Amino acid sequence: MRRALEFFATRVIRSRIGIALVIAVSVLAVIGAARLAAGPGEFNTGLNRPREPITTVDPDEGDDGVVEAPSPEPPTVAPGQLPPAQTAGRFAAAWLDHTISEADQWRSRLSAVSTPALMEKLAGVGPDDAPKARVTGEPTVRPRNATFAEVVIPLDAGTLRLELVAPDGRWLVDAVDWERE
Secondary structure, eight states, X not given: OHHHHHHIIIIITTSHHHHHHHHHHHHHHHHHHHHHHHOSOOOOOXXXXXXXXXXXXXXXXXXXXXXXXXXXXXXXXXXXXXXXXXXXXXXXXXXXXXXXXXXXXXXXXXHTTBOHHHHHHTTTOOGGGSOOOOBOSOXXXXXXXXXXXXXXXXXXXXXXXXXXXXXXXXXXXXXXXEEEO
């Protein structure tokens, strides 16, 4: 028996496993003592949770969702300037014009109804890069706000989508998107 106690005291307690066992027994002893000191009662996790769900809306009030989306503001046009549909029509006519072979002349026709930012993007583009198509319907204006609109123009070979901006009331094409059918 003496050898067993000596082995336990010198080998087991001084090893990693022995130290871990001593710490685990100490923690369990502290938890047990705390439970005994607290006495009988309701088990509490430490969180103060309500017994029923928290409501932020009166359940008897009715539907609080959006009934309909607000309609965007109509596009504003400065006096003497073209509305978005006519600006888009002029851009489409110049974009699809393949009678001009000089890229500089073609871009100068586009620049009359385009923003400087778009003209920078079109610096290396010429009439050969534009689709060989023709307009088959009226432009459809989708206003996003008073100074931004999207115009969709149907073509025989797809759809031409233009984004127009009017920071000062003059509508100019700022982006071009071509979708083939």
